[in-house]
Amino acid sequence: MDIDIQLIEQSKIDSVDFNNLTFGRTFTDHMLVCNFADGKWQTPQIKPYGPMLFEPSARVFHYGQAVFEGMKAFKDDNDDVFLFRPDENFNRINKSAERLAMPHVPEDVFTEGLKKLLEIENDWIKKGFGNSLYIRPFIIATEGAIAASPAEEYQFIIICSPAQSYYAGEVRVIFAEKYSRSADGGVGYAKAAGNYAAQFYPTSLAHKQGYQQIIWTDASTHQYLEEAGTMNIFFRIGDKLVTAPNNDRILDGVTRKSIIQLANDNNIEIEVRRVSVSEIKEAARLGELKEIFGSGTAAVINPIKGFKHQDYVFELPELTNSYASLFKEKLLNIQYNKSEDKHNWRVKI
């Protein structure tokens, strides 16, 4: 595959303090841009990261045709660079694109393009547990036309942002009772931009009550726990894990499916089934609810300290041998090439 490459003259890497990174605010020197026009994807370009020109009438601004992915590159002690299950992200961006009536990104543009970009940005990928390069591929509708129908022109872009190990602080959650994230028959299973903005206002109301995040429930009854804003959710009742099944409201998380596999590999009982609010409250009351944790690419595993539902408030116990830390360690060891990788999740660049 051809790629037009235009390199920067002077890297800005020396101006970056890699020990003080705020998530998602520092970008590497280059980005990949590939245009879709005249019914096909054009030659991808790698060029200096920077502001780009868009029509103010670009459909993405008006009709929200925008999907994205989130992945990470890891460097091991031998300076080898790895991705984690990138085929999952490639498949998912196209599933998302399809639901928003956008064209699929070709595999070579995604895979070869990303590989080339990572080779160029190699110095931005820092060694050491927790350090990574966060990768953000996205597709947006760029055609300038304010009519509510799918665009004829798009851009596929990959930008990269160096990240340290992500600590979200202590996270307590509210179980949603009124607001919702997505509908049956809607776009909740897609990584569609509009799904995120929809959560900000209810989340800001949770903040005011001292809670950092919301665990969304099904919009029809608010009786079943689904997922958080950017994480899938696991509950540990006794020694058993439970997590909601995928449906058209839930993002099919790569971390989630890896945890399900690791649980099976490690003989940890896991049930993938509907999880009701009342069951979790009951388990809490009986002292059987041991852990709640979220899973996602950014934080890997995020333990949850407590939850609130209506007037009921619960603090999770402090555990020494938590599943959260077990899975986090196992995942990081695979990602940083420190352990065996029997499912071939690691892909060397």
Add this chain to the structure above:
Amino acid sequence: MDIDIQLIEQSKIDSVDFNNLTFGRTFTDHMLVCNFADGKWQTPQIKPYGPMLFEPSARVFHYGQAVFEGMKAFKDDNDDVFLFRPDENFNRINKSAERLAMPHVPEDVFTEGLKKLLEIENDWIKKGFGNSLYIRPFIIATEGAIAASPAEEYQFIIICSPAQSYYAGEVRVIFAEKYSRSADGGVGYAKAAGNYAAQFYPTSLAHKQGYQQIIWTDASTHQYLEEAGTMNIFFRIGDKLVTAPNNDRILDGVTRKSIIQLANDNNIEIEVRRVSVSEIKEAARLGELKEIFGSGTAAVINPIKGFKHQDYVFELPELTNSYASLFKEKLLNIQYNKSEDKHNWRVKI
């Protein structure tokens, strides 16, 4: 209020064929841009319409913080220019913004800014029934930061596009059975960009079956008819009109509320209440369903020729004295200053 004004050197108006306009593809010479930064709205600018620079990490591309409005300016035979209920659009864009955790646009920026822009673009507003200038105010999150939380920087932009009378062709609709537009507790009542992209794929499936649009039903049961992609929907059963009530899934349309008022003014019986699919099918079977029409700023009133639900297909009768044409005429007469305007809907610029 201060506005920085930078005029174009040479208008492109002479290159525009005003008798052959495609909706939303031709833009006037200028646009209004107002930045939100450091916690406040800065001085608005009116400047040449054209591509603008955006960070590829701008949150609008990733998290969908984007809301918009649609309104029209009309010119009467004396060259006076009018807006139709612009206060409704002003209030609604801020209701939308609030739901997406975006800052409110100040009234003077919206109102004075638009007025000034329309004065400058006066030649683009053509006389004659059906001609108008379509106005698209919108707010987008421009801050470059890929973290799923509300932005700190926004732009409020107004672009304008000359329009002829909008004929959507013959419209037949499918009543939604599987896909949905919005959830209870979601953002359906906001004019949020993401709501539109979510409809494109299901609508493309309808196209394949020979139907142009979908009438969305409630996501929980698919038993109640709500609205179409960019129109509210009215049903005429016998001589009575029915339309769905506003709720958090439905856009509170300006045209819809004007029709409800006009129906009352003209002693046409109208019920604002839940409308079930089974009721409409039953009325169709009994020969009592006389009309279905959509209402919205772009098309004003759009008569619907037929509908499909599951295996049931129905063609609406041809009427000579339809409510659709009655309301369309009454609305256009008010908009073009050809009739009395007892509710003060017309606002002279």
